[in-house]
Amino acid sequence: MKARFALTVALRFLREGRFQTLLIVVGVAAGVAVVTYISALIEGLQGNTIRRTLGTQAHLVVQPPEQRSTPSLPPAAGSTMLRDVQARAQRPRTVDNWRAVEQALAGTPGVTAVTSVVSGSALAVRGEASRSVALVGIDLDGYDRIVSLRGSLAQGVARVAPGEALIGVQLALDLGVGVGDRFVVRTGAEAADTFQIAGLVDLGNRELNRRSVFVTHTAAQSLLGVPGGVTQVWATVADLFGADRLAQRISRQLGLQVESWMESNAQLLSALNAQSVSTRLIRTFTALVVMLGIASVLVVSVVQKRKEIGILRAMGATRAQMTQVFLVQGALVGLAGSLLGVVLAAVLLWGFSTFVRGSDGLPLFSVGLGWDLAWKVPLAATLAGVLAAVAPARRAARLDPAQAIRL
């Protein structure tokens, strides 16, 4: 109830120093707008980059160890051996005991989806045209949880039944085929099979659209010569950026070679990290500048209002009440400035997504002010305002009323 006193007096003090208040609120707004805009922009950019990158790949990939040539003759002690070891040609190899691996992965906390694929290279042939493709044997339901094939369907139906295939839209153009047409997949001199096209998928990447052929597990197994086996087990995880740690843990537990998307996209990852670090730096320094601004305005205000503080104290206002008056002023400035700043940032972001377009005339990537950011930023700014007001408020509380009045 007594808190109303602090609010009433704080509001009047702010209104009395209108020009100061306006300056600092605009200052806070500018700072908040920069932080919000940059945060939303980087968040949008990173989200977009990650979606594009990870939309077509698994977060974790379990694969069989690479085959190495092992020299049969060990070097004799004290002698030097010169040798030329030829690297082995890598055949399609299978993950040992893959059903158990699938189950173990699915049972690991943090793993959200698991599927296994049978992949290898092949030739897609129709009449005169032949194209080198990546043949992928999948279980559509499982695979769809990791790479959205159903969501990327451009034509036909999303179905992988025996004798049927889903192929990339570009490959369909190259081969001159459409939904319902047949084509041949050839993996060697002898091994070949004919598939009917059930649907065309657009995976959002020209290379993938040109090379992808999805068939059933069994069909791929027989074409690639790995009957009953799979070449990779794929998984997605809940914590994207914890994927490498999870990969290491699983690798240790299961004794398998597990690669996370963070390893296979190390460059992307370090770029994302650099962005995050710079965003954090900008945020921290802007917050610091904003807080210093609020603090300096309030310090001046305490000096200007010495007399008033003295009178209030003489009339029975406690030190705590005077502290509150200035803390509330800090909070109000932070809140008002940040609300204005968020609106400003929303306008900037709208401008960005409206006027900044890629070569295709579409927005570069989707940015928006999430609710998350829209309430967190004002909350943080209000707290920062209170924090900035601590030192001025303490000065106000310590003011000796007798001296303050005499001046």
Next chain:
Amino acid sequence: MAGPLIELRAVRKSYGVGTAIEAEVLHGIDLRIARGEFVALIGPSGSGKSTLLNIIGLLEPMTAGDYRLLGRPVGSLSDAELTQRRGDTLGFVFQFHHLLPAFTALENVLMPSLIAQGAIGDADRARGLALLDKVGLAAAAHKRPNQLSGGMQQRVAIARALSHGCPLVLADEPTGNLDTHSADEVFALMRRFHAEEGTAFLIVTHDPRLAARCDRVVELVDGRVARG
């Protein structure tokens, strides 16, 4: 409640205690003021009048001695307790009016209630308006201090000092900054509140004319009570 309103025994005040410039400005003051008294505190500049008033007003601590306000010693009270006591029992009128410029006349009058209760009710508002009416400023209730003359501001300050029904008003040169006519008006107002409400007044003044119109005169010379 019987007994004096305030009672000071051997009150001393030094500044710069423990430093090379330590100086005692009050050398053992004995002073009693009864309920409903109307007292002038006079003395030359530098005699310690304002210091004494600040000590009585609980705005400054004394260095030694005993001070009882409404029969209760205040020497060992914490800042919060002193503040509370100040709000409950004392009203202040200062030489330079000291209204809060950000608030209207009425809000200034009601400030002690806002401080104590955190909010202003309709009853408070009515009481404040009645007080302003009494000091002849009903029409100025919603004006800011800078829209009022010095005399008017001082009348608002008196209404404010009396707004929470305290038994003692401490006035530091309340007319020192006013022309004779306004000074008379302000003084008459204090006498009127004294007569109607029974409020005790302790008025520091340089003006012998005003002092002569008080019921009792206490004279301070060089930090000692010379008369009273």
